[in-house]
Amino acid sequence: MNTQHYKIYLQTFGCQMNVADSEYVASLLITSGNFQITNQLNKADVIIINTCSVRQHAEDRASSFIGRLKKLKIKNKDLKIIVLGCFAQRAKFELQKKFPFIDIIAGPLEYEYLPEILQNTFSINISKNSQHLNLFNKVSVFVPIMTGCNNFCSYCIVPYVRGTEKYRNIKEILSEIKVLLDKGVKEIILIGQNVNSYKSPNLDHELTTEATNQNINFAQLLEMIVNLYSSYKFWIRFLTNHPKDISYDIIKVIKDYSNISRHIHLPLQSGSNRILQLMNRNYTVEKYKEIIQMIRQEIPEISITTDLIVGFPTEKEEDFESTLQIVKELQFDSAFVFKYSPRKGTKAAELLDNVPKEVKEKRHFKLLKLCEEISYKKNLKYIGTTQEVLIELQKDKNTFIGKNITNKTIQITINDNSKSNINIGKFITTKICDIKNHLLISKLS
Ligand code: SF4
Numbered sequence: 001m002n003t004q005h006y007k008i009y010l011q012t013f014g015c016q017m018n019v020a021d022s023e024y025v026a027s028l029l030i031t032s033g034n035f036q037i038t039n040q041l042n043k044a045d046v047i048i049i050n051t052c053s054v055r056q057h058a059e060d061r062a063s064s065f066i067g068r069l070k071k072l073k074i075k076n077k078d079l080k081i082i083v084l085g086c087f088a089q090r091a092k093f094e095l096q097k098k099f100p101f102i103d104i105i106a107g108p109l110e111y112e113y114l115p116e117i118l119q120n121t122f123s124i125n126i127s128k129n130s131q132h133l134n135l136f137n138k139v140s141v142f143v144p145i146m147t148g149c150n151n152f153c154s155y156c157i158v159p160y161v162r163g164t165e166k167y168r169n170i171k172e173i174l175s176e177i178k179v180l181l182d183k184g185v186k187e188i189i190l191i192g193q194n195v196n197s198y199k200s201p202n203l204d205h206e207l208t209t210e211a212t213n214q215n216i217n218f219a220q221l222l223e224m225i226v227n228l229y230s231s232y233k234f235w236i237r238f239l240t241n242h243p244k245d246i247s248y249d250i251i252k253v254i255k256d257y258s259n260i261s262r263h264i265h266l267p268l269q270s271g272s273n274r275i276l277q278l279m280n281r282n283y284t285v286e287k288y289k290e291i292i293q294m295i296r297q298e299i300p301e302i303s304i305t306t307d308l309i310v311g312f313p314t315e316k317e318e319d320f321e322s323t324l325q326i327v328k329e330l331q332f333d334s335a336f337v338f339k340y341s342p343r344k345g346t347k348a349a350e351l352l353d354n355v356p357k358e359v360k361e362k363r364h365f366k367l368l369k370l371c372e373e374i375s376y377k378k379n380l381k382y383i384g385t386t387q388e389v390l391i392e393l394q395k396d397k398n399t400f401i402g403k404n405i406t407n408k409t410i411q412i413t414i415n416d417n418s419k420s421n422i423n424i425g426k427f428i429t430t431k432i433c434d435i436k437n438h439l440l441i442s443k444l445s
Contacts, residue, residue, distance in 0.1 A: 005034055005036065006033070006034065006035050006036075006045040006046060007035070007036055007037070007038035007040075007043055007044050007045050007046070008026050008029060008030070008035050008036070008037055008038065008044065008045070008046045008047075008048060009037075009038055009039070009040070009041050009043075009044035009046070009047045009048070010022045010023070010026055010037070010048050010050070011041075011047065011048070011049045011050070011065060012049075012050040013049075013050060013051055013052045013058055013061055013062050013065075013085070013087075014050065014051065014052025014053075014054065014058055014085060014086070015052065015054070016142050016189070016191045016239060017142075017144060017147065017162075017191055017192070017193070018050040018051075018052060018084075018085055018086075019050075019142055020142040020143070020144045020191060021050060021084060021085070021108070021111070021144075022048055022050040022084065023133070023134075023135050023136075025048055025082070025084065025114060025118075026048060026133075026135055027133040027135065028114070028115060028118060028126050028127070029046070029118060029122070029124075029126075030133060030135070031127055031133065032118075032124050032125055032126045032127055033122060033124040037135050037136070041072070042072065044072075044079070045076075045078065045079060045080065046079075046080045046081075046082065047069060047072075047079065047080070047081050047082070048082045048084065049062060049065060049066060049069075049081070049082070049083050049084070049085075050084045050085040051083060051084065051085035051086060051087035051088055052085060052086055052087060053085070053086035053087040053089070053090045053091075053157050053161055053343070054086070054156075054157060054158070054343070055338070055341050055343075056341050056343075057341070058087070059087050059091075062083075062085075062087050063095075063098070066081075066083065066095070066099050066102070067099065069081055069099075069101070070099070070101055073101045080103045080104070080121065080122075081101060081102050081103050081104075082102075082103060082104040082105075082106075083095060083099075083102050083104070083105045083106075084105075084106055084107070084108075084111075085107065085108070086107065086108065086157065086158070086161040086162065088105050088106060088107045089107020089108055089109055089110075089161040089162075090107070090157065090160070090161050090344075090345070092105055092107065103121060104117055104118075104121060107161060108147065108148075108161060108162045108163070109161070109162070109163050115127075134180060134183055134185060138185070139185065139186045139187060139390065139391070139392050139424060139425045140185070140186070140187035140188075140189055140237075140390075140392065141180050141185045141187070141188060141189065142189050142191045143173060143176055143177060143180070143188055143189065143190055143191065144168060144190075144191050144192060145167065145168050145173055145190045145191070145192050145195060145198050145221070146165055146166060146167045146168060146192035146193070146194065146195065146197070146198050147162055147163075147165070147166055147192060147193065148162045148163040148164050148165045148166050148193060149162065149164070149165060149193040149194050150164050150165050150194075150197070151194065151242060151244075151280070151282070152280060152347070153269075153279055153280050153281055154278060154279050154280045154346060154347035154348040154351075155279060155309065155312065155340065155342075155343065155346055155347075155348040156343070156346060157343040157345060157346055158193055160345055160346070162193065165193075165194065165197060166201075167198055167199060167200060167201050168201075169200065169201050170200050170216060170221065170224070173190075173221070173225075174224070174225065174228065177225060177229065178229065181229055181232045181234055184425060185234065186233070186234050186235065186390055186425050186427070187234060187235045187236070187237060187390060188225070188234060188235075188236045188237070189236075189237045189238065189239060190221075190222075190236070190237070190238040190239075191238070191239050191240075192239075192240075193240070194240070194241070194242050194245065195218060195238045195239065195240065195241060196218050196241050196242060196245035196246055196247070196250060197218070197242065197245045198217065198218040198221060199215045199216065199217055199218075200215040200216040200221070201215075217249070218238075218245075218250060219247060219249035219250045219252070219253045220249075222236070222238070222250070222253045222254075222257075222260065223253050223256075223257070226253075226257045226259060226260065233259075233427065234259065235259050235260070235261055235390060235405065236259060236260050236261065237260075237261035237263065237407065238261075239265055240265050240267065241264060241265060241266050241267075242267070243266055243267075243268075243281075243283045243287070243288050243291055244282050244283050246264075246266065246291055246295070248294065248298075251294065251295055251298050251299065252298070254299060254302075255298050255299050258405075261405055261406070261407055262299055262301055262302045262303065262405050262406045262407075263302065263303045263304075263305070263333075263405075263406050263407035264295060264302060264303075264304050264305075265304075265305045265306070265307075266288075266291070266292070266304060266305075266306055267306055267307035268288055268306045268307070268308060268326070268330075269281060269307060269308060269309050270308070270309060270312065270315075270319065270322075270323055271285055271319075271322040271323035271324070271325060271326035271327065272285070272315070272318075272319035272320075272322040272323065273285055274314075274319060275312050275314075275315055275319050278312065278313070278314065278348070278351070279309075279312065279348070280347070285322070285326055288326075289326070289329075289330065292304060292330055301406065302406065303333035303378075303406040303407060303408065304330075304332055304333055305332055305333050305334045305335060305336075305407075306332045306335045306336075307335065307336045307337075307338065308323060308327070308335055308336070308337045308338070308367060308371075309337075309338050309339075309340050310323070310337065310338070310339055310340065310360055310363040310364050310367055311339050311340040311355040311359065311360030311363060311364070312340045312348070312355070313340070313342075313348060313351035313352055313353055313354055313355065314351065314352075314354060314355075315340075315355050315363075320363050320367075323367065324366070324367065324370060327367065327370055327371060327374070328370070328374075331374050331377075331378065332371065332374060332375075333375060333378050333406075333408075334371065334375045334438070335367075335368075335371040335375075337364055337367050337368045337371060338364075339360040339361065339364050340353070340355070340360065375438065376435070379408065379435045379438070379440060380435060382408065382432045382435070382440050383432055383433065383434065383435065384431070384432065384433075385431070385432055386429060386430070386431050386432075387404040387405075387408075387410065387429070387430060387431075387432060387440070387442075388404060388405060388427055388428070388429050389402040389403065389404050389410050389412065389427065389428055389429070389430055389442070390402050390403055390404075390425075390426075390427055391412075391422060391423060391424050391425065391426050391427075391428065392424065393424060394424060395411075398413050398414050398415065398416065398418075399411060399412070399413050399414075400412045400413075400414070400422055400424075402428075404440075408440050409438060409439055409440065410430070410432070410439065410440045410441075410442055411436070411439045411440070411441050411442070412428075412430060412442045412443070412444055413441075413442075413443050413444070414443075414444045414445075415443075415444075415445055417445075418444055418445055420444045420445075422444065430442040430444060
């Protein structure tokens with residue numbers, strides 16, 4: 001394939017890890033050949049679709065998108081279609097059979113061979129060590145520090161499609177962050193299925209802590225990043241966490257450094273110990289409450305968000321009531337509420353999916369409503385406060401969107417005669433005057 005000005009279109013479904021993976025693959029091509037990004041699907045010469053398998057709905061959306069590409073492939077025989085992600089891992093042969101026009105199909109367990117595969121497909125020399133290019137000039141960028149998961153929650157497909165935990169080496173993480181900060185990135189978001197369980201791989205020998213000769217853990221990594229790059233003005237955040245891996249040390253580091261986000265996403269999933277056990281979550285409701293208390297005691301201003309699942313097999317009304325109860329008690333800043341859907345190959349899929357659809361829907365509605373009421377009340381407390389805001393995008397001539405250190409979204413409007421110097425990527429200080437749905441509202445004159 002002649003690589004003269006070939007255009008890449010990215011379509012990513014699913015989690016932050018997929019966003020980072022798509023950009024990584026595009027970066028490999030751009031660094032090695034004459035490729036560039038396009039946001040016009042019809043003009044693309046390479047289409048990268050990164051798929052998700054976490055719910056049936058996500059797989060259906062990816063299938064429908066891939067199906068629509070057949071027409072483009074008929075029109076342009078040179079078009080290359082690359083399908084990545086967890087769905088590609090879980091159902092490679094099914095996808096190949098259904099969409100024979102796909103050129104490359106690779107799941108996360110095959111990513112290590114991608115440079116070679118791309119090299120053969122595009123006849124270019126791919127450099128395996130390509131850095132993240134921040135293709136979309138984002139203010140906030142995901143930096144993967146680990147992939148995979150050892151937890152095997154009974155409903156989750158991730159350990160099967162992404163494998164067990166693998167940690168990125170520290171030198172690579174640090175140098176990627178430095179490149180991003182040098183390019184003006186203002187928020188680094190460390191990502192992984194389970195970031196708190198990070199430990200530096202053995203090849204980072206020279207970086208192991210001298211006192212203990214232990215490999216570096218997540219709290220130490222966080223502290224290292226903040227100290228090493230203290231001359232830059234940036235915030236750091238991390239996603240996602242498992243309650244069993246949240247340690248006092250992590251909370252202490254957040255408390256000690258003002259540029260680490262005062263936001264923690266800590267999936268609870270259910271308020272019933274019986275259901276938590278069936279989910280193989282490895283904590284009890286009591287233990288989870290203790291963790292939240294510890295976090296709030298150390299950092300009272302922190303915002304805590306969560307994930308909840310309703311309608312897990314055998315969930316009775318009393319289990320659901322327990323979830324409502326703990327949600328009322330713990331007052332999350334916001335929550336993602338999901339209706340259970342079985343994933344083939346997981347342990348939970350062997351259980352009878354016996355909660356009727358209407359019951360799942362009713363519980364979903366009720367829990368979501370409760371979470372939204374709590375979220376609204378929590379946001380009310382911000383009215384009248386002054387917040388430092390990182391501006392992330394401009395919605396229209398007079399409206400900007402940003403976030404504060406507790407990861408609340410803030411909409412700032414300026415009037416036509418405003419002298420405010422407000423730009424994407426800037427940190428500004430502003431007063432919150434109102435709230436609208438999930439947004440904190442601020443006006444600058
Ligand atoms: S912790 Fe559980 S839910 Fe999260 S990725 Fe691992 S197995 Fe899936």
